[in-house]
Amino acid sequence: MSDISQNKRDALFAEPLAQISDFCFDEQVVEVFPDMINRSIPGYQTILHTLSKLTARYAQPNTKLYDLGCSLGAATMAMRKGCEQLSGCEIVGVDNSAAMIKRCRLHLDGFKSSVPVHLQCEPIQQTKIQNASVVVVNFTLQFVPKPERLEVLKHIYAGLEPGGVLILSEKVIGAHQTGDALLVDLHHDFKRANGYSDLEISQKRAAIENVMRIDSLEEHQQRLAAAGFVDTQVWFQCFNFLSLVAVKPTQRDPQ
């Protein structure tokens, strides 16, 4: 079998586990990741498709595009497609999982493109962002410790050119308890409809709860504003998964 087994089914939490360890992005997860993310995140393919469109709209010639928390490069590939016609663009993909970065390189090299992609294995808290026109953080900020999130956003804002864009996708907690319970329930229905059992859903939830600390939309908007992104727009939401665009204004933009 080839090293790139794209379609391996995620059954990591299918059997009862005596002890549930904290979720981490290791080789086991890499093996099943495309299946896991497609069956777990409602609208994931719509988000990827739109990332291409947003890249085509906001990418500027001779700038860098960043995919922070790139995993296997699905968003990187969408961005690459979106800036293929533009001259002088290069993409920087960052992930702190060596297993992800290794497999990501194979995925990217499996498709022809004229856009160079540099992969960096490091925490996004350490990534230098310069001369950027598009920065994508697709379901990654939720894994960064909360006290470090504002710094990451400030750094992105400082590295963006005027007219550049941040696209931030996150799982969120509803602002009110009853509303949140509904979103969680609808998401679990979605996972069940995609073939996950109640046991898989609850064991995955236990594994992830210490490593993925989610914020509400309001917390995201406040943090984005504190980082300089005064103009934010939710462009996608399905249950408790949403995506925002935040544009760094040019001097000519009305305030």
Ligand SMILES: Nc1ncnc2c1ncn2[C@@H]1O[C@H](C[S@+](CC[C@H]([NH3+])C(=O)[O-])CC(=O)[O-])[C@@H](O)[C@H]1O
């Ligand atoms: N501090 C960190 N620094 C760098 N990487 C990190 C950090 N914390 C976690 N990661 C990495 O962020 C990724 C999150 S997955 C992103 C999906 C992708 N964007 C996609 O569009 O397919 C989302 C999910 O699994 O829910 C993993 O690859 C981690 O190794």
Ligand SMILES: O=C(O)C(=O)Cc1ccccc1
């Ligand atoms: O699986 C879930 O329930 C999630 O909340 C999303 C997710 C998807 C893939 C890896 C980690 C979390």
